[in-house]
Amino acid sequence: MDSEYIDLEKEAENYVPYVPLSKRNQETLDRLSQLHGASTSHRHRDADSESDDEATSVQVGPTANVSLIDQTLELRKKETERGPQTELDKRLEEERAILEAVTRHKVLASDLELAKDIQYTEPMTTTWRPPHYIREQSSPDWDSIRQKHHILVEGTNVPPPIRHFRDMKFPQPLLDYLKTKGIERPSPIQIQGLPVALSGRDMIGIAFTGSGKTLAFSLPLIMLALEDEAKLPLIAGEGPIGMILCPSRELAKQTYEGLCAMSNVLVQGGYPELRSLLCIGGIDMREQFQTLNRGVHMVVATPGRLQDMLEKKKFNLDLCKYFCLDEADRMVDMGFEEDLRNIVSYFNHQRQTVLYSATMPKKIQEFARTALVQPVIVNVGRAGAASLDIIQEVEYVKQENRIVYLLECLQKTPPPVLIFAENKNDVDDIHEYLLLKGVEAVATHGGKTQEERDYAVKSFREGKKDVLVATDVASKGLDFTGIQHVINFDMPKEIEDYVHRIGRTGRSGKTGVATTFINMNSSEQVLLDLKHLLVEAKQRVPPVLESLYDPTEKYRNLPPDAALPAGCSYCGGLGHRITDCPKLEQHRRAQTSGMRSRMGDGGDGGY
Known part of the structure; x- marks a missing residue:
């Protein structure tokens, strides 16, 4: 009996009063509302009011006491007040939906950052500061400089523009080197782009071809590597401090030679040695191992070879804090997007990311934003616009007459002349024809060996050859001094x-001439883009382009407040909208064919 009494006493001590289900649900909702920032007060109910509590539905938020029917009526009322949706509104909404769908990419971040959900919110910082007198200037003073040089900027806390190299605090040997190259003052993209990059900010730089973009991202890398080497010299196996990625071997080699030249003048001026590494296909990397063994400060590479070097652990990116993509949009369009993601996965810390190109459609800008922290966008002129220093001439030439007409076109200007063709076979045919006619010509394309490509570019650059015939491998970023004439054997796609x-x-x-052959084989959509590009650059539009039906004309007579944004938001072409973009359609077909091929490889036995 005593034991039973003790058990009952213990049960009494551990007794937990019964809580009704409705009250438990209410407490759960209260906790959830607090987590979401809602200010829901706790309500105390008696056990006698359980039936009332169960009959009362609990809602959280600004419409907690509004029924769904009333909410629907309110939405309809707002739509009625806004007025009926016009055809233009529907068009804009459709274009926004398409652009959002095609720019929805996986975040461009390393595997470590994705796995640990690491998100950088503050940009990188450096020890560089603008001169005191420039920092004391007001924002209107900076805006007037930008307006004078047609510089558009987007972003927060944008560094001020600087109009003199000396005020950017470059060493005297670099200033002397720039003078020997005929560069006395920075170009517009350098006036704003250099201060942004030197201050450590992520940026997207957009400027027309030949505006000095290479110098705008090479000088900050030189300064960053020089500072790190002065603080703590690199030893064997360390590095790089910074990296520049290029879409073609020729462009990578040109950038590498520029870095080497600036490093040499610094050494001659008494500064520490800066070692550069070139990682491109077609060269024997054993020649580069000596540089690797001493520690490398700067790497210039193409995506394929760089990815191979990282996978083989020839070097790592533990110290790399500057990452530049030259002709960034071209690399993504050439199919290097997954390679870029793989390269970024080798970073294990934050880095400064800089992107430059002459053509940067919104699609690429949205893709780039996934890798940038509080980016600054520096734009000199419209993205994708042609230089106003080029006289563009478009001529209708029949397919079978083009190669003969080349000789006549070559008489327009003295050499050197650059001829572009879409196909490798056309390049070889043109080269052979010019040699038979006694023209000093060389040719380069992706089907030639690296030695042949190097010889062609070097001999043309040194003036030993008058004409260079090439595919688009020579169209991206290459700088040939003194070229007065470019001939497009065909209109690119x-x-x-x-x-x-x-x-x-x-x-x-400097001024130059560009002659382009068009005919019935040219894409009508690209010809429309060409027509609008000529109009934008105030060039003569030939009658054959004027006669083309232009579906975008109906959107050009709208009032200014209702006009559509110019051109395609996917590729930047001015002659069509994103709904009619041939490049987007080609991209979709490629995705579909790739999906079908993967499905076909799924083990159907090959029948």
Whole structure:
């Protein structure tokens, strides 16, 4: 009996009063509302009011006491007050939906950052500061400088523009080197782009071809590597401090040679040695191992070879804090997007990311934003616009007459002349024809060996050859001094390639001529883009382009407040909208065919 009494006493001590289900649900909702920032007060109910509590539905938020029917009526009332949706509104909404769908990419971040959900909210910082007198200037003073040089900026806390290299605090040997190259003052993209990059900010730089973009991202890398080497010299196996990625071997080699030249003048001026590494296909990397063994400060590479070097652990990115993508949009369009993601996965810390190009559609800008922290966008002119220093001439030439007409076109200007063709076979045919006619010509394309490509570019650059015939491997970023004439043997499939091609002339303030052959084989959509590009640059539009039906004309007579944004938001072409973009359609077909091929490889036995 005593034991039973003790058990009952223990049960009494551990007794937990019964809580009704409705009250438990209410407490759960209260906790959830607090987690979401809602200010829901706790309600105390008696056990006698359980039936009332169960009959009362609990809602959280600003419409907690409004029924669904009333909410629907309120939405309809707002739509009625806003007025009926016009055809223009529907068009804009459709274009926004398409652009959002095609720009929805996986975040461009390393595997470690994705796995640990690491998100950088503050940009990188450096020890560089603008001169005191520039920092004391007001924002209107900075805006007037930008307006004078047609510089558009987007972003927060944008560093001030600086109009003199000396005020950017570059060493005297670099200033002397720039003078020997005929560069006395920074170009517009350098006036704003250099301060942004030197201050450690992520940025997207957009400027027309021949405007000095290479110097705008090479000088900050030189300064960053020089500072790190002065603080703590690199030893064997360490590095790089910074990295520049290029879409073609020729462009990578040109950038590498520029870095080496600036490093040499610094050494001659008494500064520490800065070692650069070139990682491109077609060269024997055993020649580069000596540089690797001493520690490398700067790497210039193409995506394929760089990815191979990282996978083989020839070097790592533990110290790398500067990552530049030159001609960034071209690399994504050339199918290097997954390679870029794989390369970024080798970073294990935050880095400064800089992107430069002459053509940067919104699609690429949205893709780039996934890798940038509080980016600054520096834009000199419209993205994808042609240089105003180029005289663009478009001529209708029948397919079978083009190669003969080349000789006549070569008489327009003295050499050197650059001829572009879409196909490798056309390049070889043109090269052979010119040699038979006694023209000093060389040719380069992706089917030639690296030695042949190097010889062609070097001999043309040194003036030993008068004509260079090439595919688009020579159209992206290559700088040939003194080119007065560019001939397009055919109209490229994308207007962006056309802009890059003709941009080999009319560089650094000089004028040039670009002649383009068109015929019935040219894409009508690209010809429309060409027509609007000529109008924008105030060039003569030939009658054959004027006669083309332009579906965008109906959107050009709208009032200013109702006008659609110019051009396609996917590729930047001015002659069509994103709903009619041939490049987007090609991209979709490629995705569909890739999906079908993967499905076909799924083990159907090959029948």
